[in-house]
Amino acid sequence: xxxxxxxxxxxxxxxxxxxxxxxxxxxxxxxxxxxxxxxxxxxxxxxxxxxxxxxxxxxxxxxxxxxxxxxxxxxxxxxxxxxxxxxxxxxxxxxxxxxxxxxxxxxxxxxxxxxxxxxxxxxxxxxxxxxxxxxxxxxxxxxxxxxxxxxxxxxxxxxxxxxxxxxxxxxxxxxxxxxxxxxxxxxxxxxxxxxxxxxxxxxxxxxxxxxxxxxxxxxxxxxxx
Amino acid sequence: xxxxxxxxxxxxxxxxxxxxxxxxxxxxxxxxxxxxxxxxxxxxxxxxxxxxxxxxxxxxxxxxxxxxxxxxxxxxxxxxxxxxxxxxxxxxxxxxxxxxxxxxxxxxxxxxxxxxxxxxxxxxxxxxxxxxxxxxxxxxxxxxxxxxxxxxxxxxxxxxxxxxxxxxxxxxxxxxxxxxxxxxxxxxxxxxxxxxxxxxxxxxxxxxxxxxxxxxxxxxxxxxx
Numbered sequence: 327x328x329x330x331x332x333x334x335x336x337x338x339x340x341x342x343x344x345x346x347x348x349x350x351x352x353x354x355x356x357x358x359x360x361x362x363x364x365x366x367x368x369x370x371x372x373x374x375x376x377x378x379x380x381x382x383x384x385x386x387x388x389x390x391x392x393x394x395x396x397x398x399x400x401x402x403x404x405x406x407x408x409x410x411x412x413x414x415x416x417x418x419x420x421x422x423x424x425x426x427x428x429x430x431x432x433x434x435x436x437x438x439x440x441x442x443x444x445x446x447x448x449x450x451x452x453x454x455x456x457x458x459x460x461x462x463x464x465x466x467x468x469x470x471x472x473x474x475x476x477x478x479x480x481x482x483x484x485x486x487x488x489x490x491x492x493x494x495x496x497x498x499x500x501x502x503x504x505x506x507x508x509x510x511x512x513x514x515x516x517x518x519x520x521x522x523x524x525x526x527x528x529x530x531x532x533x534x535x536x537x538x539x540x541x542x543x544x545x546x547x548x549x550x551x
Numbered sequence: 552x553x554x555x556x557x558x559x560x561x562x563x564x565x566x567x568x569x570x571x572x573x574x575x576x577x578x579x580x581x582x583x584x585x586x587x588x589x590x591x592x593x594x595x596x597x598x599x600x601x602x603x604x605x606x607x608x609x610x611x612x613x614x615x616x617x618x619x620x621x622x623x624x625x626x627x628x629x630x631x632x633x634x635x636x637x638x639x640x641x642x643x644x645x646x647x648x649x650x651x652x653x654x655x656x657x658x659x660x661x662x663x664x665x666x667x668x669x670x671x672x673x674x675x676x677x678x679x680x681x682x683x684x685x686x687x688x689x690x691x692x693x694x695x696x697x698x699x700x701x702x703x704x705x706x707x708x709x710x711x712x713x714x715x716x717x718x719x720x721x722x723x724x725x726x727x728x729x730x731x732x733x734x735x736x737x738x739x740x741x742x743x744x745x746x747x748x749x750x751x752x753x754x755x756x757x758x759x760x761x762x763x764x765x766x767x768x769x770x771x772x773x774x775x776x
Binding site: 389393396397398400401402406410413414417492496499500503506507510513514517 | 614618621622623625626627631635638639642717721724725728731732735738739742
């Protein structure tokens with residue numbers, strides 16, 4: 327029995343290692359997304375697509391490991407929650423990376439346009455989203471409820487920035503209709519960043535679920551995508 | 552061994568039944584979303600939030616059943632693919648329902664405004680998305696590859712409608728800046744519908760994955776959220 331437990335713990339450690347690696351890749355992809363957008367760097371934007379494929383592969387590989395672990399070890403209660411939560415977390419991470427690709431696509435499209443405004447709040451949103459991913463994975467690995475809940479709270483700051491950006495863009499469009507097309511692109515970029523933060527919030531909520539056994543409904547509707 | 556197989560098949564049948572029920576609720580929620588938007592019916596929009604909670608609960612209950620089935624039956628190869636795919640499908644369905652809530656939120660906000668345009672293509676998108684959900688679940692239950700692939704193809708029609716709507720809204724905004732706020736709301740509604748169709752496409756791809764063992768990358772980046 328001790329051996330089985332030992333084996334299980336070692337497998338779990340491997341799983342944590344994989345999740346941390348996937349999390350780092352996702353953080354890197356958020357960072358590159360914003361640098362590419364700021365510098366209008368098409369090559370970097372294309373790198374993000376490649377990165378996304380690697381992240382997709384990691385998702386599938388972790389998923390397979392989780393399934394095997396459940397089938398072979400038949401874990402109960404908390405152990406089962408830890409593994410099924412890993413399955414949820416990788417889906418959220420994969421979608422964050424997809425949103426990086428969404429933004430990179432817009433970056434490529436806008437690469438030969440002069441921006442209608444300097445980028446200030448959009449990079450701030452990205453920075454927050456990146457931090458939230460980092461903390462949420464850390465909270466999972468350390469099973470740290472406080473850290474998990476702090477991620478959920480950060481989401482409010484991201485939402486505030488989102489609404490600020492939308493209002494600013496509406497004003498720009500009203501004052502100069504020539505800005506409309508690009509303003510819409512920036513609006514979608516802001517929306518993708520807001521969704522990234524939502525996914526990090528989901529991860530925080532999954533971690534709270536492992537620890538408390540209750541699914542924290544800190545975020546209401548609109549929170550997932 | 553026969554008994555075990557029999558037990559497993561019966562459990563699988565129960566799982567299919569649950570997925571069909573969840574799928575019907577999701578379809579109902581898409582339908583209500585559009586009726587509420589067209590009729591500016593706040594009560595119906597609020598119903599959608601309640602429906603969303605029921606769908607969230609169903610997701611968790613199906614998830615628990617899948618995990619138990621994996622742990623107790625230790626299925627291999629195709630059986631394991633069928634169950635792990637069910638886990639993916641319910642996540643996609645839950646997110647479609649979340650987008651119904653997203654649209655219902657906007658409906659409530661716009662309920663006292665006269666619409667800047669008659670709604671024609673948005674209900675068309677919704678109808679297509681609903682059909683795609685229906686077909687994708689049907690394809691899962693019957694393991695019908697052709698049907699699954701037809702769902703993925705329908706996504707192109709949804710994308711075409713999405714771009715058509717965006718262009719039309721841009722023209723409206725350019726001609727009359729007073730329409731900007733509402734046009735943006737309609738733009739997000741169109742985006743949510745496009746994402747719903749993407750999630751149905753994901754389901755179609757998961758079904759193809761069960762049957763062929765290969766994950767069909769019919770949709771590239773941008774396809775998931």
